[in-house]
Amino acid sequence: xxxxxxxxxxxxxxxxxxxxxxxxxxxxxxxxxxxxxxxxxxxxxxxxxxxxxxxxxxxxxxxxxxxxxxxxxxxxxxxxxxxxxxxxxxxxxxxxxxxxxxxxxxxxxxxxxxxxxxxxxxxxxxxxxxxxxxxxxxxxxxxxxxxxxxxxxxxxxxxxxxxxxxxxxxxxxxxxxxxxxxxxxxxxxxxxxxxxxxxxxxxxxxxxxxxxxxxxxxxxxxxxxxxxxxxxxxxxxxxxxxxxxxxxxxxxxxxxxxxxxxxxxxxxxxxxxxxxxxxxxxxxxxxxxxxxxxxxxxxxxxxxxxxxxxxxxxxxxxxxxxxxxxxxxxxxxxxxxxxxxxxxxxxxxxxxxxxxxxxxxxxxxxxxxxxxxxxxxxxxxxxxxxxxxxxxxxxxxxxxxxxxxxxxxxxxxxxxxxxxxxxxxxxxxxxxxxxxxxxxxxxxxxxxxxxxxxxxxxxxxxxxxxxxxxxxxxxxxxxxxxxxxxxxxxxxxxxxxxxxxxxxxxxxxxxxxxxxxxxxxxxxxxxxxxxxxxxxxxxxxxxxxxxxxxxxxxxxxxxxxxxxxxxxxxxxxxxxxxxxxxxxxxxxxxxxxxxxxxxxxxx
RNA sequence: GCCGACAUAGCUCAGUUGGCUAGAGCAGCUGAUUUGUAAUCAGCAGGCCCGGGGUUCAAAUCCUCGUGUCGGCACCA
Numbered sequence: 001x002x003x004x005x006x007x008x009x010x011x012x013x014x015x016x017x018x019x020x021x022x023x024x025x026x027x028x029x030x031x032x033x034x035x036x037x038x039x040x041x042x043x044x045x046x047x048x049x050x051x052x053x054x055x056x057x058x059x060x061x062x063x064x065x066x067x068x069x070x071x072x073x074x075x076x077x078x079x080x081x082x083x084x085x086x087x088x089x090x091x092x093x094x095x096x097x098x099x100x101x102x103x104x105x106x107x108x109x110x111x112x113x114x115x116x117x118x119x120x121x122x123x124x125x126x127x128x129x130x131x132x133x134x135x136x137x138x139x140x141x142x143x144x145x146x147x148x149x150x151x152x153x154x155x156x157x158x159x160x161x162x163x164x165x166x167x168x169x170x171x172x173x174x175x176x177x178x179x180x181x182x183x184x185x186x187x188x189x190x191x192x193x194x195x196x197x198x199x200x201x202x203x204x205x206x207x208x209x210x211x212x213x214x215x216x217x218x219x220x221x222x223x224x225x226x227x228x229x230x231x232x233x234x235x236x237x238x239x240x241x242x243x244x245x246x247x248x249x250x251x252x253x254x255x256x257x258x259x260x261x262x263x264x265x266x267x268x269x270x271x272x273x274x275x276x277x278x279x280x281x282x283x284x285x286x287x288x289x290x291x292x293x294x295x296x297x298x299x300x301x302x303x304x305x306x307x308x309x310x311x312x313x314x315x316x317x318x319x320x321x322x323x324x325x326x327x328x329x330x331x332x333x334x335x336x337x338x339x340x341x342x343x344x345x346x347x348x349x350x351x352x353x354x355x356x357x358x359x360x361x362x363x364x365x366x367x368x369x370x371x372x373x374x375x376x377x378x379x380x381x382x383x384x385x386x387x388x389x390x391x392x393x394x395x396x397x398x399x400x401x402x403x404x405x406x407x408x409x410x411x412x413x414x415x416x417x418x419x420x421x422x423x424x425x426x427x428x429x430x431x432x433x434x435x436x437x438x439x440x441x442x443x444x445x446x447x448x449x450x451x452x453x454x455x456x457x458x459x460x461x462x463x464x465x466x467x468x469x470x471x472x473x474x475x476x477x478x479x480x481x482x483x484x485x486x487x488x489x490x491x492x493x494x495x496x497x498x499x500x501x502x503x504x505x506x507x508x509x510x511x512x513x514x515x516x517x518x519x520x521x522x523x524x525x526x527x528x529x530x531x532x533x534x535x536x537x538x539x540x541x542x543x544x545x546x547x548x549x550x551x552x553x554x555x556x557x558x559x560x561x562x563x564x565x566x567x568x569x570x571x572x573x574x575x576x577x578x579x580x581x582x583x584x585x586x587x588x589x590x591x592x593x594x595x596x597x598x599x600x601x602x603x
Numbered sequence: 604g605c606c607g608a609c610a611u612a613g614c615u616c617a618g619u620u621g622g623c624u625a626g627a628g629c630a631g632c633u634g635a636u637u638u639g640u641a642a643u644c645a646g647c648a649g650g651c652c653c654g655g656g657g658u659u660c661a662a663a664u665c666c667u668c669g670u671g672u673c674g675g676c677a678c679c680a
Contacts, residue, residue, distance in 0.1 A: 082607080167606090168607065169675070169677095171605075171606095176678080177677095183676075185674095211672095222672085224653065224670065224672085228671065280680050283678095334604070334671095337672090338673095393680095425680095511639095513638070513639055514637045514638060514639090515638095543636090543638055543643055544638050545642065545643090546641080546643080548641060549641035551641090561639065565639085
């Protein structure tokens, strides 16, 4: 195996070129699939790609080409229009360069020399602007030279197993005010197998895509004539969603939440009072009724505030918890829309807790426990993230400081691990976000717990304290799933469509062997409804094999086959979804089993 | 919103350099068959080829403006 780089004592990786320059010896890094080796390999593959692009498009200018989580990319600009179909061509050129086994040479020049060297490349000039030091290093392979700090492989011949995966636009410096460059993403590995494994993993993720499964399993759909970002829930999706809603309803009632409901749109004056008009107006939908402007709610808090204001409250009443499956509309930009993950209308499992300052901690802890119950039921790992004051914010620094500290205290006192996201808070308060990890290791943000000292102030909310003085309550916004749309999308991918019994759109598929067994099937189906289980009878004029196949393809958790034997003995023949094994059990036991599986879940 | 790609039957997809009545599989319907654990057979029906405008003797195919979708970027209070 080839030695490609050196690891210094402090963990920093330097390439063999630099080590030679410095006369440095340290721990050798070999070309394998270790994170260190892949970092170097992928960086050099990015350069090889740049070399290929430069040879194919001579006016190409290059910005930066870093290694990222998914591989590497390079941002560049050329007068030619490059599309997906060109990736193959570039890959081919890369391979032909790699075959030439150019050595990657490194040398150092002054920044002024570099400016002169890349004088025709305004992107490299922009890169040079960002470099503070007076000397810069240049890497050279064949005719191609690039400004880079490394580390790199000693020879491009070591690059063999790679693939260019995506092409897209990307703003210069990640700022939408700047010009747009072309970005090509790629991936590279030390071995053929590792590359193949990676590509297989991508295919697996593709198979789980909720948009594909949602279509196949008839959960939801979108229609051009309805409008972008407005999901349509189909019967199967409706059943799944209803199960989730009813489980969650009970869970809220158990914890003392009251169901309430605010209107879909409220007068704009209220959004001005809340601050949404000024801070979020461009993402809201407005309409006029008799010359008065209304804003369609992008959040449910104002409605809940109006519920709170409906009567006077004593300190004894607090905390007061309102919850609602609140439908909200937000104008997401066209390019942001993505299946159920980003839509323009969605339903939040939203709640607002109005409490005294001295209750914040216990309330946060209770919500965090609620989150844990739900996420562990769905077998999600998760972590928590505290987000602090963002740039665009309302409220004084002092209020922010107090509320942020309250969140940290709640976590610290209960020894809960969390990370800090500086500047990631909502404009009205700091928050705790819950990030979950799904079955194939992808991270998603769902739940959020947000402290708000701001809205109570703006709406002059109050309660009577024990000394009969008016005191302003604290408001906690929280959603656990986030939205039903997004969460069901995530669940679909998490389970690859094979939903567990308690939320599956259909619990049981019943396959009668022949015409004469249909009646028994119907009786069984009715009994299943009595225990809150949905079933579907596959009695179409098809072969038994065909109907079992059809039932299997719906990903229903349980299939039972019914024929003469079963009717005679009052049993069912159960077929397991995954193992395809069959076993018989009495009808009574079967119903009990289903009932248990449905009822064993409680948040 | 920006860069690039794409849009043909309910679904998945063919459709050649512009040229006959736009095809297939699955799903659907009708009939035969009544089946014991992953596709029985035969027949039928199903298309504003995303929408508007244009080029052309002729457009699913070329151009243009929309709409929607996909991959990213930016955005996600």
